[in-house]
Amino acid sequence: MSGHALTFEGVSKRYTSRGPLALDDVSFHVPRGSITGFVGHNGAGKTTAFSLVAGFLRPDAGVVDILGRGGFDPYVMKGVLGVLPQDAELPDRHTPRELLRHLCRLQGWTAGDAATEADRVLDIVRLTDRRDARIHTFSHGMRRRVAVASALVGAPPLVLLDEPLSGLDPVQQHALRDALAQLRGQQTLVISSHDLDDLERISDWVVMLKQGRCLRQGPIAEVTGSKHLCSWRVSSPERVPLTELASRLPEHRFSLRDDVLLEEAPSDGDLDQSSVVVMGLLSASSVPLRAVRRGVGLEQRFLDDVREG
Amino acid sequence: MRDVWLVARFEVFRAIRTWRALALLVLYGVASAGACWLFVRFVGLLENSLAQQLRVPVTKTPGAMLGRLVTSDMWHDVVAAMCGSETLADHLVSIPPLAMFHLWLGFLLVPFFAASASAECIAIDVQSRAVRYELLRTGRIEIVVGRFLGQLALTGAASALSMVTALGVGLGFMLVDDPLALAGWMLVYTPRAWAFGIPFVALGVTASQLTASPAWARVMAIGAAASSWVLLGVARWMETKDGLGLAADVMLQLLPQGWIRGMWDPGWGWLASSAACAALAGAGLVVGYVRFSRRDL
Numbered sequence: 001m002s003g004h005a006l007t008f009e010g011v012s013k014r015y016t017s018r019g020p021l022a023l024d025d026v027s028f029h030v031p032r033g034s035i036t037g038f039v040g041h042n043g044a045g046k047t048t049a050f051s052l053v054a055g056f057l058r059p060d061a062g063v064v065d066i067l068g069r070g071g072f073d074p075y076v077m078k079g080v081l082g083v084l085p086q087d088a089e090l091p092d093r094h095t096p097r098e099l100l101r102h103l104c105r106l107q108g109w110t111a112g113d114a115a116t117e118a119d120r121v122l123d124i125v126r127l128t129d130r131r132d133a134r135i136h137t138f139s140h141g142m143r144r145r146v147a148v149a150s151a152l153v154g155a156p157p158l159v160l161l162d163e164p165l166s167g168l169d170p171v172q173q174h175a176l177r178d179a180l181a182q183l184r185g186q187q188t189l190v191i192s193s194h195d196l197d198d199l200e201r202i203s204d205w206v207v208m209l210k211q212g213r214c215l216r217q218g219p220i221a222e223v224t225g226s227k228h229l230c231s232w233r234v235s236s237p238e239r240v241p242l243t244e245l246a247s248r249l250p251e252h253r254f255s256l257r258d259d260v261l262l263e264e265a266p267s268d269g270d271l272d273q274s275s276v277v278v279m280g281l282l283s284a285s286s287v288p289l290r291a292v293r294r295g296v297g298l299e300q301r302f303l304d305d306v307r308e309g
Numbered sequence: 310m311r312d313v314w315l316v317a318r319f320e321v322f323r324a325i326r327t328w329r330a331l332a333l334l335v336l337y338g339v340a341s342a343g344a345c346w347l348f349v350r351f352v353g354l355l356e357n358s359l360a361q362q363l364r365v366p367v368t369k370t371p372g373a374m375l376g377r378l379v380t381s382d383m384w385h386d387v388v389a390a391m392c393g394s395e396t397l398a399d400h401l402v403s404i405p406p407l408a409m410f411h412l413w414l415g416f417l418l419v420p421f422f423a424a425s426a427s428a429e430c431i432a433i434d435v436q437s438r439a440v441r442y443e444l445l446r447t448g449r450i451e452i453v454v455g456r457f458l459g460q461l462a463l464t465g466a467a468s469a470l471s472m473v474t475a476l477g478v479g480l481g482f483m484l485v486d487d488p489l490a491l492a493g494w495m496l497v498y499t500p501r502a503w504a505f506g507i508p509f510v511a512l513g514v515t516a517s518q519l520t521a522s523p524a525w526a527r528v529m530a531i532g533a534a535a536s537s538w539v540l541l542g543v544a545r546w547m548e549t550k551d552g553l554g555l556a557a558d559v560m561l562q563l564l565p566q567g568w569i570r571g572m573w574d575p576g577w578g579w580l581a582s583s584a585a586c587a588a589l590a591g592a593g594l595v596v597g598y599v600r601f602s603r604r605d606l
Contacts, residue, residue, distance in 0.1 A: 015605075056441055057605045074448050083445055088438035093326035094319075099442075102319050106312060106446035134326075150442055 004068070005158050005188035006030040006053065008214075011062030013048055022048040024212040025062070030205060032067075032157075033185045037199035037220070038192040039302055040209035046192045047086050049209070050160045054083045066158060079107035082151035086162035086192075092136035096127055096146045099135065100153045107154045121149040124179045126172065140167045148176065152183075159183075161191045165198060177202055196299040200224065208302060215305050225264075226295030230271050232261040232278065235288040241281050248281065249274050262296070312447040316455025320430060321462050330426055334467050337422045341414060341471035345478040348410045352483070355383060372484030379403060392573040400575050405487075407479040408494035414475075415468065415502025416569055420509040420534045422467055427460035427513030428530035429523035431601070436521045440606060449602050457514045457594060464510055468503040472496070501572045504583035508565040509534055511590035515597030541566040565589055 006029065013023040023045045030036045040046045051057040052064050055072040064071050072081060091099060100118035101111070109117060122131050125145035130138070135146060144167045151159050164180070165173045181202045183189060190207075193199050199206075206223045208215040221227050234240060237259050245254045252274055253264040263278060265271050271294065282289055296304070324330040353371030356378055360367045368374060378384050379402050389398035391413045401409060431453065434440035443452055472495050485491055509530075516529040541564055547557035561567030562585075571582030 051605075054441070054445055056444065074444065074446060078446060081445060083441070085438060085441045088441045091319075091323060091434070091439045091442070093323050098322070102315065103442060103446055105315055106443060 003032060004029040005032045005034070005066070006190065007063075007065040008049070009063040009065070011049075011052065011064060012060050013045075013052060013057060014060055021212050023052070023059075026209070026212065026214045027062075028207045028214045028217045030188060030190055030207065032188055034205040035180065035184050035189045035191065035203050036205040036207060037196075037203035037298065038190050038207050038209070039196060039199065039298070040192075040215075041306065043211070044209040045212040046209060047162055048212075050083060050085070050162055050190075050192065053160060054081060054085075056085075079154045079156055080158060082153070082156035082159040084147050084151040084159075084161040084164055088147070090135050090143055090146055090150075092138075092143075093134065095132050095134055096122055096149065097131040099146070100149055103150055104153050109154065117153055117155075121153045124152060125149045126175060141169060141172060144168060145172070145176070155187060158188045159190070161189060163193055164191060165193060165195065173198070196302060197297075200298040203298075206298065208305060210306055216301075220298070221295070224295035224298050224301055228265045228267060228269060228271070229295045230263040230265070230275065230278075231291075231293045231296055231300075232263065232282070232289060233291040233293070234259055234261055234282065235290055236286075237261070239285050239287045241285045241287075244281055244285075245278065248277055259290075312451040313455045313458065316443065316447065316452055317458040317462065320456045320459025324426075324430070324459065324463050329429075330463065333422060333426050334463070334470060337418065337467045338470040338474045340418060341411070342474035342478050344414050344418075345407060345411065345475040346482060348407065348414075349478060349482045352378070352406055355387070359383065370484050371482065372486075375406070375484070375486070379406065392570065394570055394573075397570065397573050401573060404575070405485075405491045405494050407475065407483065408491060408498050411472065411475045411495055412498040412502055412573070415471065415499070416505055416566075416572070418471075419464065419468065419502050419506035420537070420565070421531060423460070423464045423506040423509035424513040424516075424530035424534040425527055426463060426467075427457070427510045428516050428527040430456045430460055430514060431517035432521055432526040433517075433523040435604075435606060436523060438606070444606060450598065453514065453518060453594060453598055453601060456517075457510060457590075460510045460514060461507065464506045465503050468499050468506070471502075472499040501579050501583070504579070504586055505565060505569065505572055507583070507586045508589040508593060511593040515593045518597035518601035537564055537566060540564055563589070 008026050008028050011023055011026045012021055014021050026049065038046050048057065052059050053066065053072060066072055066077065066081060069077065097118050100121060101114045104114035104117050105111065122128050125148050127142065127145055127149065130142065135143060138146065148161065148164050151161055165176060168176060177198060180189060191199060191203065200220065203220050206220050207217045216223060237256055240256060240261050242254055242256065251266050251269060255262045263274065265274060349371050356371060356374040357367050359374060359378055359381055385398055385402055388401050388409065389395050391409060392398055392401055440452065476492055476495055479485060479491060480488055512533050513530040516526040520526050540560060544557045544560040544564065547553040565586050568582040568585045572579045
């Protein structure tokens with residue numbers, strides 16, 4: 001059995017015969033039990049990739065493998081895959097409970113177990129009090145939460161969530177992010193989002209797409225450089241003592257990018273120890289420190305990668 | 310089969326909670342009641358005409374001379390026009406007129422109701438992409454067959470509603486000697502109108518598989534249902550022409566209307582026509598499914 005929850009091997013997809021490639025020879029994998037951030041600008045191919053996994057679209061070339069069992073087949077993979085489609089409307093004449101029970105029963109559950117499971121996921125998305133109201137009476141955020149619940153119902157081992165937090169208020173975003181983080185290790189979650197800070201907080205693996213091609217993939221710490229990079233945001237960058245820093249920490253590389261002092265440690269370097277030195281020198285040079293961050297951050301890494309192409 | 314049943318049940322719930330399906334259902338019931346009321350008035354006119362011929366007093370309420378009317382040549386001609394066969398009319402004249410008219414009306418209305426109501430059942434969810442929630446959990450064939458059966462159940466409900474409203478009109482505006490016999494014959498005939506509707510439900514579902522636009526699917530389904538009547542006329546015309554008989558026969562076999570005469574059979578012969586209608590429905594669904602099974606959704 002493959003160690004990956006999801007594998008793309010040379011996958012290409014074109015929507016029309018003469019149109020551009022939505023995905024161009026894309027290969028990546030998602031480790032089992034991980035929470036994977038799926039990153040890319042608009043039109044990068046994220047939604048297309050999700051649709052290919054779910055069988056809504058068919059690839060023109062390449063192989064999509066789910067949990068080592070091949071491409072998606074609803075007959076042999078009942079309950080294996082949960083998907084929150086980005087732009088699919090809900091069947092809104094039903095109540096969330098009815099919809100989730102129906103979906104759960106289609107996954108092979110008995111009526112009694114499906115009812116219990118529907119209530120469980122409605123509790124995760126905090127909709128227990130509205131479980132018997134018709135979905136068409138719900139706000140955008142509440143509908144989004146029902147859609148997230150539909151992806152989680154039946155506890156499928158692989159869950160794809162396309163912008164799960166969009167349209168939610170900050171309190172709901174926080175609650176749902178925590179709920180998703182708690183699923184780490186139990187289910188594999190692949191989350192596509194434009195809020196890269198959010199993604200960085202809960203992901204442990206990242207796949208980046210750009211214009212239909214895979215730009216980068218790997219553990220979040222490696223991608224963001226949180227083990228060997230430190231960003232110091234300062235108020236007076238012109239007063240940063242670059243020469244002194246270089247002489248006190250000769251194995252570390254320092255550079256200034258706008259108001260950010262970037263420190264790059266060698267692979268066996270110790271950022272905890274060096275940070276004491278850096279803080280001391282900045283303080284001695286009267287450089288006010290505004291923020292410190294390990295790594296460049298997912299957003300900065302993504303922007304750098306996109307600019308570099 | 311379990312998935313088909315689950316999808317069908319969900320489809321029925323969805324449809325009855327949509328104002329459009331409910332409106333169509335009510336409209337069908339009201340249209341039936343209205344047409345039956347007109348028919349009752351027509352029977353009254355026939356009775357008055359018969360009373361004048363027989364030089365007996367004219368009655369105000371239709372149905373008072375029904376016993377005499379059904380044995381008249383006038384009524385025989387009406388029945389022959391409805392069922393399209395002089396021979397069949399000999400057997401049908403003794404059946405309560407309202408039950409016969411209700412079946413004839415069903416043949417006329419059910420195709421349009423069935424095609425129109427079922428045309429959006431898949432297209433609407435393809436357009437909104439709501440179909441994706443079920444697609445993750447079951448096959449496309451189960452979705453198509455389940456929704457077809459759901460729509461078939463709705464057409465059955467519409468036929469039953471139509472029967473109740475027609476019976477209400479009969480009992481309310483007509484002198485009925487034996488209400489139980491009228492209700493019994495309507496109960497016997499209503500399933501035939503429903504069975505005749507099966508290929509038209511399939512027509513709607515097929516249109517719904519071909520396009521993601523519910524409006525376009527409805528236009529296609531209603532257009533095809535209307536065209537089938539035009540083709541029936543063409544086939545009947547071809548029957549009268551030398552050398553076109555075989556082609557007319559083939560056309561009549563492929564049109565649901567070609568099986569209507571069998572539906573009038575007072576015995577169990579209508580079941581064979583129903584089976585033929587079901588087979589036509591199956592063929593129509595397959596045509597739509599060939600496209601639906603390969604579509605990006």
